[in-house]
Amino acid sequence: MSNSESPSAVVLLSGGLDSATVAALAQSAGFSVYGLTVRYGQRHHLELEAASRVAKQLSVVEHKFVDIDLRTLGGSALTSELAVPKHSSAEQIAAEIPVTYVPARNTIFLSLALAWAEILGAEHLFVGVNALDYSGYPDCRPEFLSAFQSLARLATKCGVEGRPVTVHAPLINLSKSEIIRRGLELGVDYSVTLSCYDPDPDGLACGHCDACLLRLRGFQEVGQRDPARYL
Amino acid sequence: MSNSESPSAVVLLSGGLDSATVAALAQSAGFSVYGLTVRYGQRHHLELEAASRVAKQLSVVEHKFVDIDLRTLGGSALTSELAVPKHSSAEQIAAEIPVTYVPARNTIFLSLALAWAEILGAEHLFVGVNALDYSGYPDCRPEFLSAFQSLARLATKCGVEGRPVTVHAPLINLSKSEIIRRGLELGVDYSVTLSCYDPDPDGLACGHCDACLLRLRGFQEVGQRDPARYL
Numbered sequence: 247m248s249n250s251e252s253p254s255a256v257v258l259l260s261g262g263l264d265s266a267t268v269a270a271l272a273q274s275a276g277f278s279v280y281g282l283t284v285r286y287g288q289r290h291h292l293e294l295e296a297a298s299r300v301a302k303q304l305s306v307v308e309h310k311f312v313d314i315d316l317r318t319l320g321g322s323a324l325t326s327e328l329a330v331p332k333h334s335s336a337e338q339i340a341a342e343i344p345v346t347y348v349p350a351r352n353t354i355f356l357s358l359a360l361a362w363a364e365i366l367g368a369e370h371l372f373v374g375v376n377a378l379d380y381s382g383y384p385d386c387r388p389e390f391l392s393a394f395q396s397l398a399r400l401a402t403k404c405g406v407e408g409r410p411v412t413v414h415a416p417l418i419n420l421s422k423s424e425i426i427r428r429g430l431e432l433g434v435d436y437s438v439t440l441s442c443y444d445p446d447p448d449g450l451a452c453g454h455c456d457a458c459l460l461r462l463r464g465f466q467e468v469g470q471r472d473p474a475r476y477l
Numbered sequence: 478m479s480n481s482e483s484p485s486a487v488v489l490l491s492g493g494l495d496s497a498t499v500a501a502l503a504q505s506a507g508f509s510v511y512g513l514t515v516r517y518g519q520r521h522h523l524e525l526e527a528a529s530r531v532a533k534q535l536s537v538v539e540h541k542f543v544d545i546d547l548r549t550l551g552g553s554a555l556t557s558e559l560a561v562p563k564h565s566s567a568e569q570i571a572a573e574i575p576v577t578y579v580p581a582r583n584t585i586f587l588s589l590a591l592a593w594a595e596i597l598g599a600e601h602l603f604v605g606v607n608a609l610d611y612s613g614y615p616d617c618r619p620e621f622l623s624a625f626q627s628l629a630r631l632a633t634k635c636g637v638e639g640r641p642v643t644v645h646a647p648l649i650n651l652s653k654s655e656i657i658r659r660g661l662e663l664g665v666d667y668s669v670t671l672s673c674y675d676p677d678p679d680g681l682a683c684g685h686c687d688a689c690l691l692r693l694r695g696f697q698e699v700g701q702r703d704p705a706r707y708l
Contacts, residue, residue, distance in 0.1 A: 314545040319593045350592035353632045357588045361581035362550045390631040397624040401584045406615045 252278045254368035255414075256359045259283045259309070261296030262441045263461055264374035264417055267429035269304050271416050272372045274432055280366060281309040282359050286348070287317035292449045296440035303438055312358050316348065332444075332454040336463040352385035356394050356413070363411050364402045371398075376417035376425060378460055391415050422464030430470065437473035450477045483509045485599035486645075487590045490514045490540070492527030493672045494692055495605035495648055498660035500535050502647050503603045505663055510603075512540040513593055515586050517579070518548035523680045527671035534669055543589050547579065563675075563685040567694040583616035587625050587644070594642050595633045602629075607648035607656060609691055622646050653695030661701065668704035681708045 255277035257269045272279050281304075283297040294311070301309035352375065359371050375386040384390065391413055399410040417425050429436065441461045442451035451458050453476045465472040486508035488500045503510050512535075514528040525542070532540035583606065590602050606617040615621065622644055630641040648656050660667065672692045673682035682689050684707045696703040 310549060312546065312549050314589075315543065316592065318541060318543050319589075320596050348592075349595035349634070350588055350632055353588040353591060353628065354585070357581055357584040358545075358550075360584060361547065361579075364580035365551050384634055384637040385632045387631065390628070393624070393628040393631050397584065397621070397628050400618065400621040400624050401581055401616045403580070403615055 252276050253370060254278045254280060254307075254363075254366055255370035255372055256280045256282055256363045256366065256368050257306075257372040258355055258359055258374065259297045259300055260374070261293040261298075261300060261439060262374070262457070263422075263429070263436055263439045263464075264376060264425060265297075266300045266304075266434055266436070266439045267425050267432075268372050268374040268416060269300065269306065270429060270432040270434045272370075272414070273304060277370060277372075279304065279306040279372075280362065280368060281306045282362055283309065283311050284355050284358060285311050285313045286351075286354075287315045290445060292445050293440050295449070296438060299438035303435055310362065312362075314354070314358075316351075316354075319349075332452065333456070333459060334454065336456075336459040350385065352383075352390070353394070356398075360398050360402065360411060364404050367404070367409075368411070369404070369409055370412050370414060372414045372416070374417055375415050376422075377419055378422055388415070388418055391418070421467075422460050423467035426464045426468050426470070430468070435473070437475075439474065441474070446477055450475050452477055483507050484601060485509045485511060485538075485594075485597055486601035486603055487511045487513055487594045487597065487599050488537075488603040489586055489590055489605065490528045490531055491605070492524040492529075492531060492670060493605070493688070494653075494660070494667055494670045494695075495607060495656060496528075497531045497535075497665055497667070497670045498656050498663075499603050499605040499647060500531065500537065501660060501663040501665045503601075503645070504535060508601060508603075510535065510537040511593065511597060511599060512537045513590050514540065514542050515589060516542050516544045517582070517585075518546045521676060523676050524671050526680070527669060530669035534666055541593065543593075545585070545589075547582075547585075550580075563683070564687070564690060565685065567687075567690040581616065583614075583621070584625070587629075591629050591633065591642060595635050598635070599642070600635070600640055601643050601645060603645045603647070605648055606646050607653075608650050609653055619646075619649055622649070652698075653691050654698035657695045657699050657701070661699070666704070668706075670705065672705070677708055681706050683708055 259265045259281040281301045395413040399405040441457040443455040444452045490496045490512040512532045626644040630636040672688040674686040675683045
């Protein structure tokens with residue numbers, strides 16, 4: 247919801263559970279939310295539809311898609327035809343950089359969010375990275391986000407003129423169950439989100455990729471049923 | 478030219494004089510050059526054609542285009558319909574952030590170059606920013622480039638694994654005439670480059686935008702005729 251009194255924030259919306267929670271957190275903290283979704287040549291459009299549903303559910307001020315075809319550069323399971331790894335439980339997820347890692351993805355996404363923030367005059371960026379990711383993804387670690395914030399101050403006209411952009415990662419130290427608990431308190435309807443790396447053509451989650459397993463375990467720990475549709 | 482012995486470098490190629498010189502410098506320093514040109518919704522395709530001519534002239538190992546439509550986000554003379562400012566001499570160029578500033582452009586471009594570098598296993602990025610730009614463009618200053626290099630080390634799998642990417646900006650402290658002198662020594666054919674912000678449909682440079690005036694003065698100081706075609 248827009249309010250002329252409230253500060254503006256650009257929130258990266260992927261359509262997943264984390265970014266939906268972040269957007270709700272930003273709203274509850276009093277920000278007018280501008281949702282940004284990057285279409286980067288994903289294998290399926292289902293997560294883009296999920297991002298639209300999240301934006302609509304939260305009545306964000308504006309929701310934009312930016313197109314960038316990272317497939318041109320090659321590499322990664324999320325942008326090409328590599329198989330998504332499947333496991334039978336969250337405990338089996340290896341503590342190494344996963345094949346689903348997209349080179350420099352968060353740097354690219356945050357750069358685009360920074361560009362839009364500068365155009366809007368927004369001084370805040372929100373991103374849904376969290377502790378569970380940063381064992382595997384280098385660009386989800388707190389030190390990466392600090393470095394990006396330093397860069398953002400130097401990179402922009404608004405930063406030079408004394409209105410630097412602040413990067414918020416409110417989930418950074420939360421477990422999946424803590425994220426879910428916080429979102430449920432804020433009334434997030436997780437049925438509209440899609441976390442699965444490998445959903446079927448109808449948008450049903452596979453239940454066995456890293457993202458599904460972490461999400462399912464999170465709901466289990468909270469003692470709630472995951473409202474997502476699974477195969 | 479490719480050489481299995483030589484280290485690889487991604488060079489951002491705009492089609493202008495600076496990036497052509499940087500690519501030639503990288504080659505002369507022994508790097509195998511991979512040229513990256515970002516199509517970001519420019520008003521004219523002439524600079525993309527110039528980038529292709531530069532890549533061909535230098536026989537780079539590979540030249541890629543990545544598409545990203547920054548017009549979606551709005552703002553700036555280089556991506557929308559704002560008028561490009563014209564002057565009668567280089568001395569009239571104002572020492573302020575120009576309307577041709579594209580929010581966070583270099584952050585976005587370097588992020589894309591970083592992604593490709595990581596995919597290629599290249600440990601070097603070259604970018605043609607220089608002293609004349611950084612009075613006006615915040616993302617051309619040395620401190621911005623240092624911050625990007627810090628970010629790059631944290632943002633990538635290769636950085637985490639001890640093979641961080643080094644960002645080179647060999648023109649950073651050079652004047653336009655010094656850049657041109659260096660390029661001419663290396664045999665760069667500047668007739669294939671296009672610097673003008675507002676060329677006519679046939680690719681003739683306007684001669685009065687900031688980019689044309691700086692370039693013309695540079696050639697004048699070197700005592701050479703600019704081989705670019707002007708209106």
